[in-house]
Amino acid sequence: xxxxxxxxxxxxxxxxxxxxxxxxxxxxxxxxxxxxxxxxxxxxxxxxxxxxxxxxxxxxxxxxxxxxxxxxxxxxxxxxxxxxxxxxxxxxxxxxxxxxxxxxxxxxxxxxxxxxxxxxxxxxxxxxxxxxxxxxxxxxxxxxxxxxxxxxxxxxxxxxxxxxxxxxxxxxxxxxxxxxxxxxxxxxxxxxxxxxxxxxxxxxxxxxxxxxxxxxxxxxxxxxxxxxxxxxxxxxxxxxxxxxxxxxxxxxxxxxxxxxxxxxxxxxxxxxxxxxxxxxxxxxxxxxxxxxxxxxxxxxxxxxxxxxxxxxxxxxxxxxxxxxxxxxxxxxxxxxxxxxxxxxxxxxxxxxxxxxxxxxxxxxxxxxxxxxxxxxxxxxxxxxxxxxxxxxxxxxxxxxxxxxxxxxxxxxxxxxxxxxxxxxxxxxxxxxxxx
Amino acid sequence: xxxxxxxxxxxxxxxxxxxxxxxxxxxxxxxxx
Numbered sequence: 001x002x003x004x005x006x007x008x009x010x011x012x013x014x015x016x017x018x019x020x021x022x023x024x025x026x027x028x029x030x031x032x033x034x035x036x037x038x039x040x041x042x043x044x045x046x047x048x049x050x051x052x053x054x055x056x057x058x059x060x061x062x063x064x065x066x067x068x069x070x071x072x073x074x075x076x077x078x079x080x081x082x083x084x085x086x087x088x089x090x091x092x093x094x095x096x097x098x099x100x101x102x103x104x105x106x107x108x109x110x111x112x113x114x115x116x117x118x119x120x121x122x123x124x125x126x127x128x129x130x131x132x133x134x135x136x137x138x139x140x141x142x143x144x145x146x147x148x149x150x151x152x153x154x155x156x157x158x159x160x161x162x163x164x165x166x167x168x169x170x171x172x173x174x175x176x177x178x179x180x181x182x183x184x185x186x187x188x189x190x191x192x193x194x195x196x197x198x199x200x201x202x203x204x205x206x207x208x209x210x211x212x213x214x215x216x217x218x219x220x221x222x223x224x225x226x227x228x229x230x231x232x233x234x235x236x237x238x239x240x241x242x243x244x245x246x247x248x249x250x251x252x253x254x255x256x257x258x259x260x261x262x263x264x265x266x267x268x269x270x271x272x273x274x275x276x277x278x279x280x281x282x283x284x285x286x287x288x289x290x291x292x293x294x295x296x297x298x299x300x301x302x303x304x305x306x307x308x309x310x311x312x313x314x315x316x317x318x319x320x321x322x323x324x325x326x327x328x329x330x331x332x333x334x335x336x337x338x339x340x341x342x343x344x345x346x347x348x349x350x351x352x353x354x355x356x357x358x359x360x361x362x363x364x365x366x367x368x369x370x371x372x373x374x375x376x377x378x379x380x381x382x383x384x385x386x387x388x389x390x391x392x393x394x395x396x397x398x399x400x401x402x403x404x405x406x407x408x409x410x411x412x413x414x415x416x417x418x419x420x421x422x423x424x425x426x427x428x429x430x431x432x433x434x435x
Numbered sequence: 436x437x438x439x440x441x442x443x444x445x446x447x448x449x450x451x452x453x454x455x456x457x458x459x460x461x462x463x464x465x466x467x468x
Contacts, residue, residue, distance in 0.1 A: 395436045395437075396438070398439050398440065399440050400440065400442070401441075401444070402442065402443045417445070420445035421444060421445040424448045428449055432456050
């Protein structure tokens with residue numbers, strides 16, 4: 001607090017006394033000082049700078065008066081000064097399996113080539129030889145993990161409930177959380193889809209499970225057993241379509257709109273106890289962006305697998321083996337799947353070629369100059385004149401840091417903060433050297 | 436009354452350098468070397 005009382009007189013001195021002294025020494029008008037700043041001479045620089053300081057101080061002191069002080073905890077980071085609807089980088093640049101559609105018939109435009117040029121693979125022909133040198137061994141594609149859990153399967157990363165929200169880690173796209181990798185009778189899974197693309201479909205997000213029994217004998221054979229799959233807790237932030245199908249002929253589809261939830265969607269099917277084997281299932285989640293960014297985006301579904309033995313709680317028929325392996329089949333729905341030709345694609349969803357700087361404001365640090373009362377009760381005592389006390393309200397002054405951001409011109413970022421600091425330094429050096 | 440003062444780091448740099456320069460220059464003029 002003490003520095004405020006030190007800096008305030010300095011500020012007043014800068015804003016009032018120095019221009020007054022300069023006016024005495026020949027600086028007459030503000031316009032004259034601005035003119036001097038544009039076309040400076042050695043004698044006029046000092047005059048113009050002092051008047052510019054006066055302008056600056058007036059600008060500084062005349063902002064946002066009489067605004068109700070918000071009783072909020074300052075956010076820990078910089079946030080936009082003006083919230084604007086900025087286009088999001090909602091497209092993905094995944095290459096399709098094979099040539100993009102339109103290959104050979106459409107001349108790609110430069111912007112498409114910029115993002116997706118790597119997806120074009122030359123085809124050997126009589127006119128264009130292949131780029132592959134002779135003797136090159138083409139690596140085998142990575143096989144999708146199948147079978148029972150083993151150590152070679154990809155490690156699953158745990159997803160805390162905080163990952164439900166987008167801003168925690170934008171890099172989280174597809175993850176699955178399994179509580180346990182041991183064999184057990186039930187299993188909870190958690191899957192959250194946070195697509196990069198505005199429209200994206202993911203399928204085969206989990207492998208398969210396997211049911212078996214170690215029968216005690218013929219007495220238990222023939223009992224109808226069941227496996228219950230509870231797709232509970234579906235939450236949609238966007239238009240989400242959940243589709244389930246498996247090898248046993250079960251299928252199920254449900255569509256949720258933005259913000260809708262549905263719980264306890266149970267798929268329950270039966271099988272005889274003699275069933276022993278495995279079957280695959282596919283869960284597809286189709287996400288379509290609705291443009292609502294209020295909370296999050298994407299689709300979320302909770303898994304809950306339980307094996308049941310109807311009519312019998314046989315403990316030896318209760319195992320579902322959950323395959324830890326999972327794989328994803330990305331769909332070629334990005335802009336690279338189709339070639340944008342010349343004259344097309346002017347409205348690219350990804351506009352990183354040019355972007356205006358986004359001004360951010362940071363945490364404000366406030367101080368208050370306490371108000372006080374001027375008691376006037378003595379007027380009535382002495383002179384018999386009644387007068388109310390004069391109340392001087394307190395002044396709350398908050399300093400808010402700004403960040404100018406960067407200007408993006410054709411992919412070249414220009415740091416406006418750096419330029420401002422450099423100009424301030426240059427101006428300072430100019431003052432020092434010319435005075 | 437509530438007042439918000441927006442500032443940029445470059446402004447702090449400029450003002451502090453300017454004030455520092457004025458102080459140093461004044462000291463040099465006052466103190467005979």
